[in-house]
Amino acid sequence: MDSSNCQLLSVSGLSGEADQHHFNEKKSISKTKLHKNHQHRHKGERPYHCIDCSSSFITSKALTVHQRIHTGEKSYGCVQCGKTFAHSGTLVRHQKIHTGEKPFGCGQCGKRFADSGTLVKHQRIHTGEKPFDCEQCGKRFRHSGALVKHQRIHTGDKPYGCDQCGKLFTESGTLVRHQRIHTGEKPFGCGQCGKRFADSGTLVKHQRIHTGEKPFGCEQCGKRYSLSGCLAIHLRKHTGEKPYGCDQCGKSFCRSSTLFRHLKIHTGEKPYGCDQCGKRFTESGTLVKHQRIHTGEKPYDCDQCGKRFHNSGHLVIHKRTHTGEKPYGCDQCGKRFNQSGNLVIHRRTHTGENSYGQLQD
Numbered sequence: 001m002d003s004s005n006c007q008l009l010s011v012s013g014l015s016g017e018a019d020q021h022h023f024n025e026k027k028s029i030s031k032t033k034l035h036k037n038h039q040h041r042h043k044g045e046r047p048y049h050c051i052d053c054s055s056s057f058i059t060s061k062a063l064t065v066h067q068r069i070h071t072g073e074k075s076y077g078c079v080q081c082g083k084t085f086a087h088s089g090t091l092v093r094h095q096k097i098h099t100g101e102k103p104f105g106c107g108q109c110g111k112r113f114a115d116s117g118t119l120v121k122h123q124r125i126h127t128g129e130k131p132f133d134c135e136q137c138g139k140r141f142r143h144s145g146a147l148v149k150h151q152r153i154h155t156g157d158k159p160y161g162c163d164q165c166g167k168l169f170t171e172s173g174t175l176v177r178h179q180r181i182h183t184g185e186k187p188f189g190c191g192q193c194g195k196r197f198a199d200s201g202t203l204v205k206h207q208r209i210h211t212g213e214k215p216f217g218c219e220q221c222g223k224r225y226s227l228s229g230c231l232a233i234h235l236r237k238h239t240g241e242k243p244y245g246c247d248q249c250g251k252s253f254c255r256s257s258t259l260f261r262h263l264k265i266h267t268g269e270k271p272y273g274c275d276q277c278g279k280r281f282t283e284s285g286t287l288v289k290h291q292r293i294h295t296g297e298k299p300y301d302c303d304q305c306g307k308r309f310h311n312s313g314h315l316v317i318h319k320r321t322h323t324g325e326k327p328y329g330c331d332q333c334g335k336r337f338n339q340s341g342n343l344v345i346h347r348r349t350h351t352g353e354n355s356y357g358q359l360q361d
Helices: 007-012 017-043 060-071 088-099 116-127 144-155 172-183 200-211 228-239 256-267 284-295 312-323 340-351
Strands: none
16 A cells, blocks of 8 residues: 555654554554454344444444435446346345356366355365354354354344335345346346346246256155255155144145145136137146146157157156156055056055945945
């Protein structure tokens, strides 16, 4: 730092040894401040509070940046697309979307990142390091941002509000994605098929359809999935966990969507109707599959024999004739089947039920 740039020196008239003493003192203060900020980060302390909402921050600079949410100030603009940002760091990261630049690479898996901070957070996946812990429940996190978001579970704090519908959110990113419902904006496009998405995470998941990538594997049976959520649901087959229960009949399910469909049995609700034959359905996906009977559309084809199908589920079952896969096993005799329905029918040989599920004399 040039001493001529320091306002303290120019005002006080310090020079020579006094000059050097001043800069050493300034450097020491800066180090102390950094150390304090670092300690705040580990302890989860947030001494800087926003007067407009209940948000609090580790550093005064972070508070200043946050306050731009309330003022609407976005002084940093992208020269390529015109998008504006509240602070310069976000603009720098954004510009790498246009350039495709990812200069920071992981030494373990080769994955590359646009900024060094994201690389550091990623590397903790390999090391297992979780340096940030919640004082209330002891849960640990790989980065401070995740801890901040988690702490809002305990506080109930939702500092980010939609100015169109008033809905509140715990994270600014969730608010941004929500606002695209109102604007219809889909800024993330697939390079292979052109389909567009409201957020980058959904695009990444979609791209696995093209690449066939299935990064999430079951440790028990080796089955792999493109989404972590699908793996979590699959694991319930092994554990027997069925966390979603019907409050009308007590039946429980592995996933919430199955419960939602089941509830329509009790209500008799069939909101989706076919405009060709009038047949009605409880969900839109079943209507779409049904309409292919009228159109003759068979969008799912087997890459081994070329046979085509109305829906993806039938293709999955068909492929098992080629692979020999039989994922459904009888827990009484060990016999295996390529379809869950065949296993259900087989189990009746053990229980003595007929094809209608009734006990035979």
